[in-house]
Amino acid sequence: MADATVHTTENLTPDQQAVTRPPLVLNQRKMGWIANYVSSIVEDKTPIWWWACFLPCLALTGVLGFCIVYLVSTGVGVWGNNHPVGWAWDITNFVFWIGIGHAGTLISAILFLTRQKWRTSINRAAEAMTLFAVICAAIYPGLHVGRVWMAWFLAPVPNANAIWQNFRSPLLWDVFAVSTYFTVSVLFWYTGLIPDLATLRDRATTKIKKFFYGTLALGWRGGNRQWRHYEMAYLLLAGLSTPLVLSVHSVVSFDFATSVIPGWHTTIFPPYFVAGAIFGGFAMVLTIMIPACAIYKPLHDLVTISHVDKMCKVIVFTGSIVGYAYIMELFMAWYSANPYERAAFWYRAFGPYWWAYWSMMFCNVIAPQIFWFKYFRTHLVWVWIICQFPNAGMWYERFVIIATTLSRDFIPSAWGQFHPTWVDIWMFIGTFGLFFTLFLLFIRFLPMICMFEVKAVLPEADPHHGEKH
Amino acid sequence: MDVAGDPQSKAYGLAAEFDSASQLYHAAEKIRDAGYKKFDVFSPFPIHGMDDAMGLKRSLLGKLIFIGGLTGFLTAVGLTFIPSSIIYPLIVMGKPTNLYTVPAFFPIMFELTILLSAFTAVFGMLIMNGLPRLHHPMFNWERFKRVSDDKFFCVIETRDPKFAERDVKDFLESLGGQNITRVHGD
Numbered sequence: 225m226a227d228a229t230v231h232t233t234e235n236l237t238p239d240q241q242a243v244t245r246p247p248l249v250l251n252q253r254k255m256g257w258i259a260n261y262v263s264s265i266v267e268d269k270t271p272i273w274w275w276a277c278f279l280p281c282l283a284l285t286g287v288l289g290f291c292i293v294y295l296v297s298t299g300v301g302v303w304g305n306n307h308p309v310g311w312a313w314d315i316t317n318f319v320f321w322i323g324i325g326h327a328g329t330l331i332s333a334i335l336f337l338t339r340q341k342w343r344t345s346i347n348r349a350a351e352a353m354t355l356f357a358v359i360c361a362a363i364y365p366g367l368h369v370g371r372v373w374m375a376w377f378l379a380p381v382p383n384a385n386a387i388w389q390n391f392r393s394p395l396l397w398d399v400f401a402v403s404t405y406f407t408v409s410v411l412f413w414y415t416g417l418i419p420d421l422a423t424l425r426d427r428a429t430t431k432i433k434k435f436f437y438g439t440l441a442l443g444w445r446g447g448n449r450q451w452r453h454y455e456m457a458y459l460l461l462a463g464l465s466t467p468l469v470l471s472v473h474s475v476v477s478f479d480f481a482t483s484v485i486p487g488w489h490t491t492i493f494p495p496y497f498v499a500g501a502i503f504g505g506f507a508m509v510l511t512i513m514i515p516a517c518a519i520y521k522p523l524h525d526l527v528t529i530s531h532v533d534k535m536c537k538v539i540v541f542t543g544s545i546v547g548y549a550y551i552m553e554l555f556m557a558w559y560s561a562n563p564y565e566r567a568a569f570w571y572r573a574f575g576p577y578w579w580a581y582w583s584m585m586f587c588n589v590i591a592p593q594i595f596w597f598k599y600f601r602t603h604l605v606w607v608w609i610i611c612q613f614p615n616a617g618m619w620y621e622r623f624v625i626i627a628t629t630l631s632r633d634f635i636p637s638a639w640g641q642f643h644p645t646w647v648d649i650w651m652f653i654g655t656f657g658l659f660f661t662l663f664l665l666f667i668r669f670l671p672m673i674c675m676f677e678v679k680a681v682l683p684e685a686d687p688h689h690g691e692k693h
Numbered sequence: 694m695d696v697a698g699d700p701q702s703k704a705y706g707l708a709a710e711f712d713s714a715s716q717l718y719h720a721a722e723k724i725r726d727a728g729y730k731k732f733d734v735f736s737p738f739p740i741h742g743m744d745d746a747m748g749l750k751r752s753l754l755g756k757l758i759f760i761g762g763l764t765g766f767l768t769a770v771g772l773t774f775i776p777s778s779i780i781y782p783l784i785v786m787g788k789p790t791n792l793y794t795v796p797a798f799f800p801i802m803f804e805l806t807i808l809l810s811a812f813t814a815v816f817g818m819l820i821m822n823g824l825p826r827l828h829h830p831m832f833n834w835e836r837f838k839r840v841s842d843d844k845f846f847c848v849i850e851t852r853d854p855k856f857a858e859r860d861v862k863d864f865l866e867s868l869g870g871q872n873i874t875r876v877h878g879d
Contacts, residue, residue, distance in 0.1 A: 255737060255843035380772060388781045391773045392788060392797035400804040408811040415815055419738070423841040442825035445832075446840045448721075448747055450822040451739040456752040457818035461811060468807045475800055679843075680738035687718035687740050 248342055248681045250525040255679045261522055262420075262673045263427055270668065273519060278664045284657020291651045292367065300370045302647045309630045309642040314364040316622040317652055319476055319497075321361035321659075322402065323618060325409070326469055326498070327505025328354030332412060333465035336458075342534060344677035345526040348420075349516070350509050351413045352672075356662040357508070358406045360655040365398070394478040401475035408468055412461045415454075418444050419676040473497045480625065487568035487629040490556065496549035503542035503588070504618035506535050507611040512663060514608045516672065526673055529602050536601040539614060540592050546621075547589035568629060576641060577628045580620050587617025694862060698833030698877030705830035705878055706732075706850035707861045708837070709870025714740050717845040720868040721746040724849065727864065731853035735831070735846040754817050761813025762806045769805035773798040830878045848876065 249258075295302050305312045328350035335343040369375050378399045380389045389396050421441035428434040444450070474494035481493040510532065517523040557569040572581045591613035600606045627642045666672065683689055698705070711717045714736060721734045725748040734740075734747065744751070777783060777798075782790040788797070819825065831837050831848065840846055847870065849861050858875070865873050 259737070259842045380776070386781070388776045388783065390783055390785055391777050391801055392785060392794065394800075397800035397804075400801050404804040404808045407808060411811050411815045415818070419841065423737075426838040426841045442819065443827060443829060444824065444841075445829060446735045446737060447733040448736065448740070448743045449733050449749070450824075451736070452744050452749055453752045453754050453818045453821045455739050456754040457814045460755060460758050460814050464807050464810050464814070467803075471800070471803060471807075478800075676738040676841075685714050685738060685740070687715050687742055687746070689713070689715050691715070 246530065247683070248344070248528075249678065250528055253525050253682075255682060255684070258526070258673075258678050259423055259427075259675055262671050262675050263424055265520055265667065266424060266669060266671060267427065267429075271519075274664060274668060278661065281657045281661040281664060284654050285661045286657075287650050288363075288654025288658055291647050291654060292363070295367055295647060295651075296372050300367065302645060304643050304645045304648050306640070308633045308638050308640050309627055311368075311626050311630060312642045313623070313644055313648045313652060314368045315479075316619065316626050317655065318361050318364040318368075319622045319626075320504070320619045321357045321364075321655065322476055323473060323497070323501035323622075324505045324508045325354040325357040325361070325405075326473060326501035327509050328352070328357075329405075329409060329412075329465050329469040330502050330505065331509070332416070333462040333469060336462040337466055341681045342531055344681055345673055346509065346513060346531060346535075347677070348413075348416065348670075348674040349513060349666075349672050351409065351416070352663065352666045352670075353505075353509060353512060354409050355406070355413060356659050356666075357505075358402065358409065359662065360659050362402065362406070363651075363655065394475065394482045397475045398479055401472045405468060405472045408461070408465055412465055415458060415461060416674055416677075417670065418442060418454075419446065420671045420674060422446065423675055424671065470498055473501045485629055486562070486564040487572070487625070490553065492549055492552060492556075496546065496553075499542045499545035499549070500588075500618060500621060503539060503546055503592075504614050506539050506542070507614035507618075510535055510539075510607055510611045511615060514604050516667065518604070523673065526678055529604075532604065532607055533598070533601045536595040536607060539611070540595040543588055543592035543614065550585065550589060564634065568632065571632050572624060572628045575628065575632070577624065577631070580624050581628070584617050584620035584624050587613040588621060591617070695872065695874040696877065697835070697837075697874050698830055699879050700877055702878045704851045705876045706848040706853075706856075707858065707865060708831070708834060708846055708848040708874050708876050709865040709868070710836060710872045711845040711847065711870060714845060716869055717847060718743060718746050720847055720870065723868055724847065724864075727855075729849055729853050729855055731850040731856075733848055733850075735837075735840045735848070737841055737843060737845075752821070754814065754821060757817045758810050758813045761817070762810035765805040765807070765809030766802055768809070769798070769802040772805070773801050828879070830876050833879065834874055834876050836872055836874070 303312065303314060305314065328347075331343050331350040332347040332354075335347075366372065366375055369378070377383075377387065378389075378396070380391075382388075418441060421437050422444040425434065425437040425441045428437055474497065477493035477497035480488040481490060483489060513527060514532070517527050554569055557565045560566075571577075591610060594600050594610055600610060631641055632639050679685060697708075709720075711720060717734050717736060718740060721743060724732050725746065732747075734743065736743075777794070778790050778792075784790060788794060831846075836844070837846060847865070849856060849865070862873055
């Protein structure tokens with residue numbers, strides 16, 4: 225049906241209205257408007273609010289840079305990591321940021337394969353978020369190796385020390401998984417950008433812009449002889465990214481699950497980590513998209529309430545999977561009759577880290593359940609506030625898994641608590657600075673909405689639009 | 694008829710502008726049926742079914758990507774087994790170093806398969822599209838700038854064996870093409 229999506233439903237029968245899909249783009253916006261408006265965000269003079277947000281974020285990035293220089297020049301001991309908690313905030317933050325990235329790939333790849341056309345208006349920003357989150361994540365294990373100048377030992381290169389990687393180690397799997405994920409995400413994102421960069425090139429007025437966007441657009445013409453290869457490449461990249469994104473957090477979870485430490489050694493970890501990543505990632509997508517669309521109000525015609533509603537449903541769904549996993553972990557701890565496993569979970573809930581455990585439970589399992597009510601899914605201020613719970617909760621989850629488990633070794637004499645130092649704290653805040661700095665630069669210099677894909681979901685993009693059947 | 698580019702240089706083709714995706718779609722069908730081979734249609738977004746309308750076959754890229762993925766897989770097999778089993782066997786926790794250790798290498802094999810497939814997808818697509826390129830005769834036409842905005846274009850190239858300027862011009866007019874222009878190189 226060519227006109228399955230129509231703008232006016234008044235002159236249809238109730239039956240027809242029932243099967244008519246609501247329009248993906250509101251207010252009957254035309255192709256020209258989409259190109260004009262989305263490009264104008266990039267082309268207009270830099271607004272004051274942008275500087276007001278950018279400068280503090282840049283300052284925080286500077287703090288991060290300072291902490292990194294201090295850590296590298298002094299030693300990894302400036303972090304609070306010490307026996308028995310050898311993995312602490314650094315790995316917590318690594319898993320936290322990697323997880324956030326997953327929503328971007330889910331939106332761009334999995335929703336593409338499942339033909340969820342509403343994804344077109346949010347995939348660009350979500351993919352950008354993926355890249356920036358993975359950059360933030362990669363900082364931590366890079367520094368955690370201790371002697372940063374030897375980080376190249378991670379790469380399988382023959383060297384004079386006769387050291388070769390242990391390919392059976394999940395930590396090496398992680399190196400491959402995360403670097404592949406980042407590379408493929410960059411390729412996928414850039415491929416999607418090419419036609420939109422061509423739009424900016426064709427609209428460019430100054431020599432510098434023409435050169436900048438002209439170079440990045442690679443000479444794209446939009447001929448169908450190009451589109452047919454392009455669409456095939458995009459489809460297959462989506463097909464490749466789908467198992468990739470599921471594998472990345474599975475491999476991250478193997479870092480824990482393949483060990484023999486109580487609380488980590490569980491088979492539920494891969495699916496539970498992936499669901500948690502999507503859960504936290506969608507919350508972060510909403511956290512940054514809602515303010516961006518509030519500033520650029522006409523974007524509400526592209527990123528509609530229906531988008532927010534759907535993303536909230538994903539959050540409540542994945543949040544419930546996470547809640548199920550938490551309860552199943554507790555059940556298995558009891559049912560396994562393994563005293564160490566039982567002790568680990570007892571300690572999580574009622575030990576000195578009880579506040580982290582119950583914050584996690586509240587933020588990830590209880591708070592998102594409010595999204596069962598449509599009112600809270602469709603009022604942006606509420607959505608934004610509620611999304612902060614998964615954001616915080618997913619950090620607590622990783623902290624609970626890592627710190628509580630490690631702080632109780634098998635022998636009580638080896639027990640100990642983790643205390644963050646100022647470097648831990650400022651590096652964590654600093655990565656938020658880096659993340660938002662990169663996102664603000666993205667909004668300023670690249671189209672934050674995938675223009676060509678949004679044009680393609682308009683009713684008039686159908687080659688049989690307006691024809692009678 | 695309008696002329697774009699340097700009229701002294703060789704003409705690239707005759708181009709016309711259309712207002713909608715459906716006009717362009719039907720124009721492509723008629724150009725295909727008229728027997729032209731060297732033509733292309735330009736649009737701000739990929740139009741569903743246009744490959745059939747132009748008489749193009751399915752892109753070969755998928756097959757290339759399979760070869761790329763296979764290369765990645767075999768690279769990973771070599772990368773893991775050659776050092777770990779043959780030249781520098783490393784026994785960790787008493788685990789085997791022979792073929793039985795293969796499950797521990799699956800993640801590496803998987804990741805490299807994906808990585809090389811993705812490289813093939815992107816760079817293969819660019820090569821098959823003749824990109825990146827710095828310039829193209831179509832860019833000499835000022836109106837063509839709107840191809841990335843909301844206009845639709847088609848071009849029948851002069852190197853098409855059936856190309857005859859007057860016939861093509863009349864033909865494009867009969868299809869509803871506007872602003873018919875002879876596009877030259879520089």
